[in-house]
Amino acid sequence: MSKGSLLRLQLSEDRYEMRLSGSGGQGMMLAATILAEAIGADPAKRVIQTKSYGPEARGGASKADIVVSSSEIYYPKALQLDLLLAMTQESLDKYYSDLKAGGTLILDESLVHNPPPDDFYGVPFTRLAREEAGNVMVANMIALGAIAAISGVVPTEALTEAVLARAPRGTEDTNKRAVEIGVREGEAVKARRLQGAPNMTQTPSAPEEAPIEVPGIVFPRCQFEH
Amino acid sequence: MSRPKRQLMMGNQACVQGALRAGLRFYAGYPITPSTEVTEGCARELPKTGGRFLQMEDEIGAISAVVGASVAGVKAMTATSGPGYSLMVENIGYAYMIEAPCVIVNVQRGGPSTGLPTKTSQSDTMQTRWGPHGDYTAIAVAPSTVADTVTETIRAFNLAERFRTPVTILLDEVIGHMQEMISLPEPGEYQVVDRVKPTCPPEEYEPYGSTDNFVNPMPAYGDGYRWYATGLTHDAMGFPTNRPDEIVVNLDKLRRKIEDFRDEICKVRADWMDDAEFALVSYGSVSRTALLATKLAREAGVKVGCLQLQTVWPFPLAQLRELLQDCTAVIVAELNMGQIVREVERVAPPQARVHSLLRYDGEILTPIQFLEKIEEVRS
Incomplete structure (x- = not known):
């Protein structure tokens, strides 16, 4: 065969790549573990989850990748994302270019104020967590519900089961509620987009005066692991 | 029998599960990214099986406790990353010399020094072989999947006990932190090797006397056998010697107990090698990408084969010599500035050119x- 032909080879189409990204402390690693467990509960599916983070114990960009396939997954990391969840502006700016054309972008519109011009699904995960679920820490679980509803990568029942299997005792109801909120919002934003309505659940506004406080995130000074 | 439940597991957690199945009874460690989940897992699981977990003041203390536990008669392990391994080197050398079986897990990150705590690397490959000073032969295994990590950890313990020597499990950040769905092996699905204990009367026991396979039965301290363990070059009774003939016996023993039994230790996985013109040689996480690239190239009609070094040390000389004999080119891929490639160059056939494919920016090689x-290489 001619020179250069190997470089035109494509990776198998039987490969769905997702990245959950945000700031250290927002629970992206845990969310990715739960999502991978929910997907992997189906014996017909292969799933690999990898992570990448900086030396900071809190703060800094953090990302967790999930690759899903029905056959063996050799290369474990994401190459061209089919789905990107961005929980902060920083993570959106950093990883947006890894999203393939036509890929699914889901972002937290309570923390991302400068979304890209293309199509995306905006859900105010952090605000919903604080105001409706009553605990800002479950923003990641709301995001999982939205991912399930928007992408269909995992049945919502399997997701709920995986979330409850990991939920600390006494937090089951809050976490279950968070998934439900996420599914509801995901379905709503999907329906609106199918009707050609604007992406955002509300008109984009100027950034809130005070930054939203997310427990566990310490800016600007970071603690470093050694 | 119904299959055990499939579960999502990290390479580091799989290492703990493998160690427990191999009979781990003592773990001492000092947490360090990206190996911390091994320490955490042992802290949680080992006491449940009646084993002991100790978090030490540093890595020097950790390896010291592990060597002590080994001579006290139990299977012992520690886990660390490059900076911790560097601190452990002195007492790993001591373990080679007194022939104390133990397992050291190195979940590699970038170096030198504290380097890249959260990024992957394979830059400790040569340190694993040549870390401590002096002449000795090292054993190291390198898993490339989470499921492999369970079986290779069991194998590492078995090799340590069989050959009475430290064995290193070379993981890297990618394998250590990667999560895959696996089913853990049930008892009966794997072999467990225990150390041979002396059966002779204590007064006849020679801790380092001559044996057929250069390995001596090993009593636990307290079993009633007299055994003087010293880092000094020693005679058959374990006492320091300066006699040239005894020095040679001591050093030959350390080498030959492993070198003469390479077939028991060296494991190479070969895929698509039968008619391969080009061979990819790799180990650890890189082998995953190498397999994918081989598969893609084969689908395009290029005769590429893939060799994965499941045993990195001792380097599988004989296997590679045979497997590479008809190749015209060899590509050695690793996450460092070129370490195992020199070993491959020594065994490649004269017609084959050896090329390096390297990456050392903290990321893994892509397809x-x-x-x-x-x-x-083809052009």
Whole structure:
């Protein structure tokens, strides 16, 4: 065969790549573990989850990748994302270019104020967590519900089961509620987009005066692991 | 029997599960990214099986406790990353010399020094072979999947006990932190090797006397056998010697107990090698990408084969010599500035050119990097 032909080879189409990204402390690693467990509960599916983070114990960009396939997954990391969840502006700016054309972008519109011009699904995960679920820490679980509803990568029942299997005792109801909120919002934003309505659940506004406080995130000074 | 439940597991957690199945009874460690989940897992699981867990003041204390536990008669392990391994080196050398079986897990990150705590690397490959000073032969295994990590950890313990020597499990950040769905093996699905204990009367026991396979039965301290363990070059009774003939016996024993039994230790996985013109040689996480690149190239009609070094040390000389004999080019891929490639150069046939495919920016080699290299080598 001619020179250069190997470089035109494509990776198998039987490969769905997702990245959950945000700031250290927002629970992206845990969310990715739960999502991978929910997907992997189906014996017909292969799933690999990898992570990448900086030396900071809190703060800094953090990302967790999930690759899903029905056959063996050799290369474990994401190459061209089919789905990107961005929980902060920083993570959106950093990883947006890894999203393939036509890929699914889901972002937290309570923390991302400068979304890209293309199509995306905006859900105010952090605000919903604080105001409706009553605990800002479950923003990641709301995001999982939205991912399930928007992408269909995992049945919502399997997701709920995986979330409850990991939920600390006494937090089951809050976490279950968070998934439900996420599914509801995901379905709503999907329906609106199918009707050609604007992406955002509300008109984009100027950034809130005070930054939203997310427990566990310490800016600007970071603690470093050694 | 119903299959055990499939579960999502990290390479580091799989290492703990493998160690427990191999009979781990003592773990001492000092947490360090990206190996911390091994320490955490042992802290949680080992006491449940009646074993002991100790978090030490540093890595020097950790390896010291592990060597002590080994001579006290139990299977012992520690886990660390490059900076911790550097601190452990002195007492790993001591374990080689007194022939104390133990397992050291090195979940590699970038170096030198504290380097890249959260990024992957394979830059400790040569340190694993040549860390402590002096002449000795090292054993190291390198898993490339989470399921492999369970079986290779069991194998590491078995090799340590069989050959009475430290064995290193070379993981890297990618394998250590990667999560895959696996089913843990049930008892009966794997073999467990225990150390041979002396059966002779204590007064006849020679801790380092001559044996057929250069390995001596090993009593636990307290079993009633007299055994003087010293880092000094020693005679058959374990006492320091300066006699040239005894020095040679001591050093030959350390080498030959492993070198003469390479077939028991060296394990190479070969895929698509039967008619391969080009061979990809790799180990650890890189082997995953190498397999994918091989598969893609084969689908395009290029005769590429893939060799995965499941045993990195001792380097599988004989296997590679045979497997590479008809190849015209060899590509050695690793996450460092070129370490195992020199070993491959020593065994490659005269007609084969050996090329390096390297990456040392903290990321893993991608399929396209492999395919570009194969194209470059073909032209």
